Amino acid sequence: MASIGIFFASETGNTAEIARLIQQQYLPAGAADLYDLEIADAADVDAYDSLIFGTSTMGCGDYPTSLEAFLPEFDEIDLSGKTVALFGLGDQYGYPGELADALGMLYEELRARGAELVGFWPTVGYDFEASRADLGDGYFCGLVLDQDNQPQLTPHRLSAWVEAIRGDLQADRAPIEPLAQPLVEPLRPAPSRSVAAASSRRAA
Ligand SMILES: Cc1cc2nc3c(=O)[nH]c(=O)nc-3n(C[C@H](O)[C@H](O)[C@H](O)COP(=O)(O)O)c2cc1C
Numbered sequence: 001m002a003s004i005g006i007f008f009a010s011e012t013g014n015t016a017e018i019a020r021l022i023q024q025q026y027l028p029a030g031a032a033d034l035y036d037l038e039i040a041d042a043a044d045v046d047a048y049d050s051l052i053f054g055t056s057t058m059g060c061g062d063y064p065t066s067l068e069a070f071l072p073e074f075d076e077i078d079l080s081g082k083t084v085a086l087f088g089l090g091d092q093y094g095y096p097g098e099l100a101d102a103l104g105m106l107y108e109e110l111r112a113r114g115a116e117l118v119g120f121w122p123t124v125g126y127d128f129e130a131s132r133a134d135l136g137d138g139y140f141c142g143l144v145l146d147q148d149n150q151p152q153l154t155p156h157r158l159s160a161w162v163e164a165i166r167g168d169l170q171a172d173r174a175p176i177e178p179l180a181q182p183l184v185e186p187l188r189p190a191p192s193r194s195v196a197a198a199s200s201r202r203a204a
Pocket of ligand 1: 009010011012013014015016055056057058059060061062064089090091092094095098099100101147148
């Protein structure tokens with residue numbers, strides 16, 4: 001199992017493609033496993049302490065169907081102690097008043113459940129009127145990508161964002177390999193120095 005779980009919700013394949021790129025081209029080999037929220041469940045998410053969630057926005061500022069359906073699963077997951085980075089796809093010219101709203105709604109959902117959110121992204125370079133992903137301090141709550149209007153900016157945005165979150169997500173940690181042979185005896189911790197020093201003082 002890798003140390004990072006990437007989960008995505010996608011209607012027409014754009015978010016799925018970006019999630020695959022993050023896993024295969026931007027993170028070290030073996031660092032992340034990839035899941036479609038359409039078929040993932042709470043146990044899949046709970047298995048990781050470092051998570052990336054990606055979602056598009058559909059309807060008029062709505063979640064995509066698979067993420068909407070997944071929301072009750074969060075009741076089964078203890079998100080406190082988990083570090084989560086978010087990315088969201090939207091269309092700033094088609095939906096200037098609801099840019100990447102689903103990203104903002106997901107952020108609120110996970111924050112309220114105790115997750116530590118990382119990977120905020122500057123709002124400069126986007127042309128929009130309102131967005132629930134806009135934190136109001138010059139940052140979105142995650143990386144916003146616009147494959148409809150700015151696909152040429154995506155590679156640079158992705159590499160800068162992944163570089164920024166690598167440390168938070170411990171992306172350089174080696175994948176967790178199962179033990180070749182199970183330990184037959186539990187290891188005993190060595191006595192601490194202070195205990196040893198105290199007993200030698202008592203003996204003197
Ligand atoms: C029916 C429909 C509704 C959309 N609604 C929004 C919206 O409210 N806000 C937004 O930023 N983008 C909206 N978009 C744009 C998509 O989020 C964008 O095209 C995205 O890349 C789709 O990603 P996906 O293929 O992973 O679903 C909408 C697109 C469609 C087709």
